[in-house]
Amino acid sequence: MDARSRHLLSRRLGVVQALLLAALGFLVLFYGWLQIFRHGEFQKLAIGQAVKERSLPAPRGVIYDRNGHPLVDNRKALHLVIQREDLPSDPAEITDLASSLGLDPDEVARKIRAFRRAPKGRPLVLMENLDEAGIALAERVRARHPFLAVQVAPRRVYLGDDLAGHAMGYVSEVDDQTMQANPGRYQLGEIVGRAGYEDSGNDKLKGVDGGKRILVDQLGREVASLDREDPKAGRSLYLTLDAGLQQVAREAFGEEKGAAVVLDLRDGGVLALYSSPSYDPNLFLDRLSQDMVDRYLRNPVQPMLDRATQGIYAPGSTWKLLMALSGLEHHVITPHTVFYCGGHKSFYGHDFRCDKTHGSLDLVGAIAKSCDIYFYEVASRLDIDQIYETAEKYGLTVPTGIDLPHERAPRVPSREWKRRVKHEKWYAGETISVGIGQGAVGMTPMALARFYALLATDGKLYEPHLFYGFQNPATGEREGGAAPAPKQVDIVDPAWWGVLHEGMAHVVESGTAATNPLVRQVAKEVPFSGKTGTSQVITFVDKAHYAQLAKSFKDNSLFAGFAPTDNPQIAFAVVVENAGFGSDAAAPIAAKLIQYWFVDRVKRPLPPPGGKVPDAFPATPPEEAD
Amino acid sequence: MLRRLRAADGRLLSLILALVFMGTLTLYSAGRGTTQSGLWIKQTGWNAAGLLAMALLANVDPTRLFKKSLLIYALGLLSLVAVLLVGHRIGGAKRWLALGGQTFQPSELMKWITLLFVAHRLGSRPMDKVEKADFAGAVAIVVFPMLLVMKQPDLGMALSFTPILLLLPVMRGLRKRTLAALLVLLPLVGGVAWKKVLRPYQKERVLTFLNPERDPQGKGYQITQSRIAIGAGGIVGKGFTSGSQTQLNYLPVKTTDFVFAVWAEERGFLGVLIALALYGALLARMLEGARAAKTLAESYYCAGATGIFAMHILVNVGMVAGALPNKGIALPFFSYGGSSTLSVFLALGVVMGALHRARIR
Numbered sequence: 008m009d010a011r012s013r014h015l016l017s018r019r020l021g022v023v024q025a026l027l028l029a030a031l032g033f034l035v036l037f038y039g040w041l042q043i044f045r046h047g048e049f050q051k052l053a054i055g056q057a058v059k060e061r062s063l064p065a066p067r068g069v070i071y072d073r074n075g076h077p078l079v080d081n082r083k084a085l086h087l088v089i090q091r092e093d094l095p096s097d098p099a100e101i102t103d104l105a106s107s108l109g110l111d112p113d114e115v116a117r118k119i120r121a122f123r124r125a126p127k128g129r130p131l132v133l134m135e136n137l138d139e140a141g142i143a144l145a146e147r148v149r150a151r152h153p154f155l156a157v158q159v160a161p162r163r164v165y166l167g168d169d170l171a172g173h174a175m176g177y178v179s180e181v182d183d184q185t186m187q188a189n190p191g192r193y194q195l196g197e198i199v200g201r202a203g204y205e206d207s208g209n210d211k212l213k214g215v216d217g218g219k220r221i222l223v224d225q226l227g228r229e230v231a232s233l234d235r236e237d238p239k240a241g242r243s244l245y246l247t248l249d250a251g252l253q254q255v256a257r258e259a260f261g262e263e264k265g266a267a268v269v270l271d272l273r274d275g276g277v278l279a280l281y282s283s284p285s286y287d288p289n290l291f292l293d294r295l296s297q298d299m300v301d302r303y304l305r306n307p308v309q310p311m312l313d314r315a316t317q318g319i320y321a322p323g324s325t326w327k328l329l330m331a332l333s334g335l336e337h338h339v340i341t342p343h344t345v346f347y348c349g350g351h352k353s354f355y356g357h358d359f360r361c362d363k364t365h366g367s368l369d370l371v372g373a374i375a376k377s378c379d380i381y382f383y384e385v386a387s388r389l390d391i392d393q394i395y396e397t398a399e400k401y402g403l404t405v406p407t408g409i410d411l412p413h414e415r416a417p418r419v420p421s422r423e424w425k426r427r428v429k430h431e432k433w434y435a436g437e438t439i440s441v442g443i444g445q446g447a448v449g450m451t452p453m454a455l456a457r458f459y460a461l462l463a464t465d466g467k468l469y470e471p472h473l474f475y476g477f478q479n480p481a482t483g484e485r486e487g488g489a490a491p492a493p494k495q496v497d498i499v500d501p502a503w504w505g506v507l508h509e510g511m512a513h514v515v516e517s518g519t520a521a522t523n524p525l526v527r528q529v530a531k532e533v534p535f536s537g538k539t540g541t542s543q544v545i546t547f548v549d550k551a552h553y554a555q556l557a558k559s560f561k562d563n564s565l566f567a568g569f570a571p572t573d574n575p576q577i578a579f580a581v582v583v584e585n586a587g588f589g590s591d592a593a594a595p596i597a598a599k600l601i602q603y604w605f606v607d608r609v610k611r612p613l614p615p616p617g618g619k620v621p622d623a624f625p626a627t628p629p630e631e632a633d
Numbered sequence: 634m635l636r637r638l639r640a641a642d643g644r645l646l647s648l649i650l651a652l653v654f655m656g657t658l659t660l661y662s663a664g665r666g667t668t669q670s671g672l673w674i675k676q677t678g679w680n681a682a683g684l685l686a687m688a689l690l691a692n693v694d695p696t697r698l699f700k701k702s703l704l705i706y707a708l709g710l711l712s713l714v715a716v717l718l719v720g721h722r723i724g725g726a727k728r729w730l731a732l733g734g735q736t737f738q739p740s741e742l743m744k745w746i747t748l749l750f751v752a753h754r755l756g757s758r759p760m761d762k763v764e765k766a767d768f769a770g771a772v773a774i775v776v777f778p779m780l781l782v783m784k785q786p787d788l789g790m791a792l793s794f795t796p797i798l799l800l801l802p803v804m805r806g807l808r809k810r811t812l813a814a815l816l817v818l819l820p821l822v823g824g825v826a827w828k829k830v831l832r833p834y835q836k837e838r839v840l841t842f843l844n845p846e847r848d849p850q851g852k853g854y855q856i857t858q859s860r861i862a863i864g865a866g867g868i869v870g871k872g873f874t875s876g877s878q879t880q881l882n883y884l885p886v887k888t889t890d891f892v893f894a895v896w897a898e899e900r901g902f903l904g905v906l907i908a909l910a911l912y913g914a915l916l917a918r919m920l921e922g923a924r925a926a927k928t929l930a931e932s933y934y935c936a937g938a939t940g941i942f943a944m945h946i947l948v949n950v951g952m953v954a955g956a957l958p959n960k961g962i963a964l965p966f967f968s969y970g971g972s973s974t975l976s977v978f979l980a981l982g983v984v985m986g987a988l989h990r991a992r993i994r
Contacts, residue, residue: 008926008927008928008929008932009759009760011759011760011761012759012760012761012929013924015760015761016760016803016923016924016932016936017924019803019804020803020920020923020924020936023803023920023936023939023940024917024920027913027916027920027939027943028913030943030947031909031912031913031947033956034909034947034950034951034954034956035905035906035909037951037954037956038863038897038902038905038909038954039902041860041863041864041954042863042864042866042867042868042897042901042902042905043867043868043902045864046864046865046866046867046868048864049860049861049863049864049865050864050865050867052861052864052865053861053862053864053865053877053878053883054877056861056883057877057878057881057883222877222881223881224881224882224883225881225882225883226882230881
């Protein structure tokens, strides 16, 4: 190489070297800026995407009946979920996701939108309780949508299916209205009781969700667990229900509509609460299909209505005991007052009828024979507000306070009530109908049962309840749950109790209920007392047309009472809708309940508790095994 | 045999070995727990073969290579044409030739062959006696294979040919007038390129570079994750095999284009300093070869090789940090790749030959 070239080269390569040095220097500064000055910011981003919080849902408490037979238990179920931070936003992707899972795209999109406000850790549940086919489908769809995950969560199993549907209720994700009505109380996606004791006992039953922090890789798979707080299961508890008695009620009702309530006279505990038609809470754990909505929510028969605490029925003749009390306490009759029944009588220009011609009757006879004319006479001597005052005194104007949600108050008319509700004044003629439990009077079966418990115990006003105590997790013993002592209602003359008892005993021995062979048969073994009722659904029907009527216009059949007649232990109320006479439909059901409670239960007790819950399927999911 | 290896330049060799060591560690960490866990072993094989080839080539008088450079260049062009005709297609681009179960990327070697041929042509007469026709010829020699590579298409690779053209101003010097003309022309060419030449995915890359958060889950995802890895590394790094971005797969293409982010995350700013210092020393040693070379052609070759190396290092390291557009361009000694590794060592073998003949120590 010539000297000149070498000189030129050396100079120009010097410039190149300086440029390279500058470029490297720039890179050093740039990396320094990223790694030193912005280190904290990037560190946070790195941790934010790799460390995730996951909630560990706590199982709710197990519910047992009074003898330790499980009514609802838990098992593991698999849900298809999306973690909140993984929610897709691309509408095309959401549509594809929904259609490949067979879900409604609009519904999925709406859920995803709503879930963006959800707290950290709790996932959006897309499909519940996956079966084998569901898991296979989920795995297939996951190949295209890697943000999908399968989560293990405890799931309720209601044993006995519809055995105690209305008493148990069911659980599901908290809905928007409930959240708005109780700000700050629930978290989006939280599982809460939605009806029955699951709802009213929600705070007792729910556990404390745990959580864990995990390391996830770019596909969202859990690589390691950083720390974890185990979920605390809710407390298991006993209800006062007796599964065997409940079973008898279910069988006794069959296809009939109505309700039965049995109260324990020791403490006011509810031994049986059956509303027919019942429903199987297991079917309400998942999103409802259109078929389910049609069958249950839009059904005119209203299977979801708890007829025992929410059904308002005209009490019919079961109301006559209240009329007797009111007449006695307001001194318009004495136990020995006799009225003559000629089959019909005119009050205030209207002709009122009795179903028989009873002739002369005293109070005991009037109760036993259920004479309407006698109680029209009583009612005609009372003011409606006096009747109301007696009803109020004996606890028939307020809800019973049972620990079930949305109990309805019985309806007892008064002047004030009519002014408030109908904006009209009370006509004295209306009081006559009230005398036989028609007109505006409405009772829930629960309220009726409480009233007959009061009659049975000479004035003890119970607070009916289902809660029977918590289960001590260590010993399995029942603890807590002491029922409040019943309130004693003082009657003017305690001797009157005996008169009423005599009347109710005659009803079964020789009165209106004695026409039924089953009633007679059971009463031979267990003498019991009560009062039939046949309440009109429509105002009046000529008897000739009765048989031709559509069933929904037939009278409601009622029977309320207590057993045994001497030293009563239980009180009950049974209503059968559109079934005709109280002695035909309701009294035999009551007889079956009594037969079970005092005879069969002792002879053939249920097998001891400890039946196994159907096993979880499958035990461990492909991943995210806990 | 051992005597034949003695021509290797000790300083260059120790820098190379240090970088190869760092690169292998990084590949091991990046592949850990994935399907690419054995990649570092394969790369070690390529490195060993490359080192051997480099040492052997160092013993060859570069003049003998220059004499054959026309033939080699012609063969190289042929291989590029072959790629376009019977090449192996991966992900929308034909860049590979399949040979006995292995795939090779001829364009990797072709840039060094082109450099060899250009250095030979221009070095055949003294510096101040070079004619304009010679320059035109040199430009044609570079542009022809570049066009073939762009046809594959492989814009990143085509760009790595351009440092060869920078030899020309080194030879002639740059006048202020030329500089001003360039400043006017470059934006113009850029505008035309944007409209007519660049493919949509290439435009996407430029847009993403200008604003990485534009589409964080899509095109910007790689850069965003890479910057998080680098930034989270901090001063001393997360430690070997302990970077969350790397180990949990948030970092994309972490064994090739973005391998330096692995190093930066796990070794921190200090590791970056060491790597850049080693690269700087390597480039400086290559420039020394250019200054001291016995012939002009060898000098041009060394200078051009420095340019190509610098281009790869600066563009890759800058791209990974988001300082330059996302270009698919390999980082020598770090990125996995058979063709590129062998080519790099062959190119350095020629530089070593020049250093050896210049008798500098």
